[in-house]
Structures are given as structure tokens and as C-alpha cells.
Amino acid sequence: MPRSATRRAIPCLSEAPTPAAELARRDGVRCVSPDQIPHFVDEIFDSSRLRPLVLVTTSRRKADLPLIGMPELAKSLLGRADVALLSGPAAAWALDARLPEKWHTFGGSVRIFFADASRADPERRHPSVDIFPGREAEAIRYITTKVHSVPSVWTTDSGVSPEASAPNGQLAKENQQLVTQLTAAKQELVAARRDKRELQARVAQLTGTGTDALSALPPSVYADAEQQLRYEIDQIWLWRYPEAERAAWPLRPYRFGPDWLAYFTGIRPAQRRDILDIVTDVLTGRAAEVTGRQVRLHRTRADGSAPQRVREDGATAWRCNIKTNSPAAPRMTWWKLRDGSLELGRISIHDDTRLR
Known part of the structure; x- marks a missing residue:
């Protein structure tokens, strides 16, 4: 019952209490709201995730409730x-804005994200399931079959797998030991894959330039500051993203806000390079997958108690860390426009929430 569908993602990051949220509270179901979407996307692509993640959406056909029990x-x-x-719907739109179009999920459908998910995966690796009236039980069987097709090293929240609940105490103990060993092996495999990808990226960066591409800046080729900065962003993206990954991590359209260029006047080359590395990750969307970046809503107060800043043209404000474990370290802020492009705003300290 796989499906494929596309639609334009509409940025929408706030909503009133919904029927689905009320249902979730009643049934003790995990419910993901729009402001939780950035962390939820981190979870989808977290290389340490060991269990499949089943995503259920709501449908207007059923008063914005799920079509499946x-x-x-x-x-x-x-x-x-x-x-x-x-x-x-607001959560679905916010999620679509952060996922590749091939995995947009909405209208009551269900998608299964298997472990070790990557944005470069083909669509079929993480299947979507339509829920048709009168065939809900069939859909549940299909989803269950897909989930159970992966090796059964997944444990429940209590830490005991279904197989380890056999009546024979010794057998249950041996099964649990096996589960523990397989889970540890899976974690080692995930870590090895991550290290391999990072090593391949570093080799590609260095091989492609003949210099230390991890710290070098592109040469100065334009007198105009904006043209030069755009050139540097393009070149650093080419250095940092191997050719095989560029289709999965393209630079989205962007422009510079009124305060953006001022920061780059007179800063050290190494500092400039550090900022531009983060800029390329923000423009590709990869920054949302880096835990230390902490991509989040940019609010009207630094303590996080205020709502997200929204401009008159509908653009929504975002920020991320430039350095971690340093409350006074600078942050990068930007606007996400309604068409999905970005407007780079400012580099400022944590408590400075100004953004034009």
C-alpha cells in the first residue's frame, strides 16, 4: 500500500489546541506540535536511533483526527x-518544510522511518501508507508487517523485548542477553557509518582543493562585498559537500538582510570561515541535524518565554548557535520567507534579539 504524493509546504508554526492533541492527551499518545518539529526532524535523522519511527498524520475528512486507531x-x-x-495541519506543514519533498506526509497517511535514516535515502526505504475507509485493520497489518521485517533487536520502554518474556526464566535471561548484545552491535555499526561518512567528506574536501579546505577561504575575486560573500558561500558549499551529496543538500535560494554584511567587515579569516561553514549548513538545512547548532525559533525575548518573531510579510524568525556551551557566544539569526527561501539576518550575542 505504498504511496507517493507531493504538495507545497506552507510554513505555519503555531496553532490552537487541536482535536488530535486532545485525543493524544486522552489516550496517552505522543503528539508532536509545530514548535516541536525541529527536534522531531533531528530524531528522524539521528544516527543513534535504533527503532523504526511510525509517523501518523491527521485528516480534514475526520475533523483533523487520525484515520487509524x-x-x-x-x-x-x-x-x-x-x-x-x-x-x-500546522504541524504537517512545518514538518514538510523541513523534510525532502519525497517524504511529505499528510491527509491521514502514515509513514515509517526506519533506523539510520538519511536525507539521501530513496523514497521507498521509508514507505508511506494510505488509510482507506473500512480498511483500517488492513493498514495496521501492513504497517506491523513492515516494522516486524527489521531484525528484532528493538526493546520496549521497559528494556525487555517481546521475545524475552518467555515463561522459561533461563530462556528469558538468555534472550535478554542476546538482545543487549545485538543492540550494542547496532550502535557500533551506526557509529562506524557516521565516522565513515565524516571521513569521506573530509577526504573529498581536501582532495578537491589541494589545500586545507577545512580552514581556508576562497580567494578574493570581487571588489563588491556582497558578490564576494556569495562567491565564498558557493565555493565553501562545493568544498564541504561531496558531489554525491549535493543533490540531497542543495543551497536554497537566499538573500542578505540589511544588517548581514556589516558583521563581515574586518573580522579574521578563520572567524569568517567558521561563520560561512555554518551559513552553508543553514542554507542546506543540515544545521537542523547538528545537535550543537540547536536550530530553534527566534523569539522576541532571549529567555524563550515569548512567541516566535513573525514579520509583516509572513516571514518567520530562526536562530542557531555558532559556538556551544557558551551562553554569551554569538548566535546566527535569519528569516524564513513564505516561498521557502531564507534572508540572512544578523550575527549577534545571545541576549541581542534585534532582527530587521
Whole structure:
């Protein structure tokens, strides 16, 4: 029952209490709201995630509720997957804005994100399932079959796998030991794959330039400051992203805000390079997958108690860390425009929330 569908993602990051959120509270179901979407996307592409993640969306056909029974789905999965329900259309739009178009999920459909997910994966690796009236039980069986097709090293929240609940105490103990060993092996494999990807990227960067591409700046070729900065962004993106990854991590359209260029006047080359590395990650969307960057809403107050800043043209404000574990370290802020492009705003200290 796989499906493929596309639509334009509409940025929408706030919503009133929804029927799905009320259902989630009643049934004890995990519910993902729009402001939780950045962390949820981090979870999807977290290389240390060991269990499948089943994403359930809502449908206007059912008053913005899921088309599938959440308790029935969870019971059928036997604890072998994590289940998440989007709180409504706003959450679906916010998620679509952060996922490749091939994985847009909405209208009551369900998608299974398997472990070790990457943006470069083909669409079919993380299948989508339509829920048709009168065929909900069939859809649950299909989802369950897909989840159970992966090696059964997944444990429940209690840390005990379904296989380890056999009546024979010694057998249960041996099964649990096996589960522990397989889980540790899976974690080692995930870490090895991550290290391999990072090493390949570093080799490609250095091989492609003949210099230390991890710290060098492109040469100065334009007298105009904006043209030069755009040139540097393009070159650093080419250095840092191997050719095989560029289709999955393209630079989205962008422009400079009124305060952006001023920061780059007179700063040290190494500092300039550090900032531009982060700029390329923000423009590709990869920054959202780097835990230390902490991509988040840019609010009207630095303490996080205020709502997200939204401009008159509908652009939404975002920020990320430039350095970690340093409260006074500078942050990068930008606007996300309604067409999906970005407007780079400012580099400023943590407590400076100004953004034009």
C-alpha cells in the first residue's frame, strides 16, 4: 500500500489546541506540535536511533483526527517501534518544510522511518501508507508487517523485548542477553557509518582543493562585498559537500538582510570561515541535524518565554548557535520567507534579539 504524493509546504508554526492533541492527551499518545518539529526532524535523522519511527498524520475528512486507531496500532506493533501523531495541519506543514519533498506526509497517511535514516535515502526505504475507509485493520497489518521485517533487536520502554518474556526464566535471561548484545552491535555499526561518512567528506574536501579546505577561504575575486560573500558561500558549499551529496543538500535560494554584511567587515579569516561553514549548513538545512547548532525559533525575548518573531510579510524568525556551551557566544539569526527561501539576518550575542 505504498504511496507517493507531493504538495507545497506552507510554513505555519503555531496553532490552537487541536482535536488530535486532545485525543493524544486522552489516550496517552505522543503528539508532536509545530514548535516541536525541529527536534522531531533531528530524531528522524539521528544516527543513534535504533527503532523504526511510525509517523501518523491527521485528516480534514475526520475533523483533523487520525484515520487509524492509535491504541490499536500501538498494540499491534508490540513495542517494536515508536509512534508519533502530528497535532494537526500546522504541524504537517512545518514538518514538510523541513523534510525532502519525497517524504511529505499528510491527509491521514502514515509513514515509517526506519533506523539510520538519511536525507539521501530513496523514497521507498521509508514507505508511506494510505488509510482507506473500512480498511483500517488492513493498514495496521501492513504497517506491523513492515516494522516486524527489521531484525528484532528493538526493546520496549521497559528494556525487555517481546521475545524475552518467555515463561522459561533461563530462556528469558538468555534472550535478554542476546538482545543487549545485538543492540550494542547496532550502535557500533551506526557509529562506524557516521565516522565513515565524516571521513569521506573530509577526504573529498581536501582532495578537491589541494589545500586545507577545512580552514581556508576562497580567494578574493570581487571588489563588491556582497558578490564576494556569495562567491565564498558557493565555493565553501562545493568544498564541504561531496558531489554525491549535493543533490540531497542543495543551497536554497537566499538573500542578505540589511544588517548581514556589516558583521563581515574586518573580522579574521578563520572567524569568517567558521561563520560561512555554518551559513552553508543553514542554507542546506543540515544545521537542523547538528545537535550543537540547536536550530530553534527566534523569539522576541532571549529567555524563550515569548512567541516566535513573525514579520509583516509572513516571514518567520530562526536562530542557531555558532559556538556551544557558551551562553554569551554569538548566535546566527535569519528569516524564513513564505516561498521557502531564507534572508540572512544578523550575527549577534545571545541576549541581542534585534532582527530587521
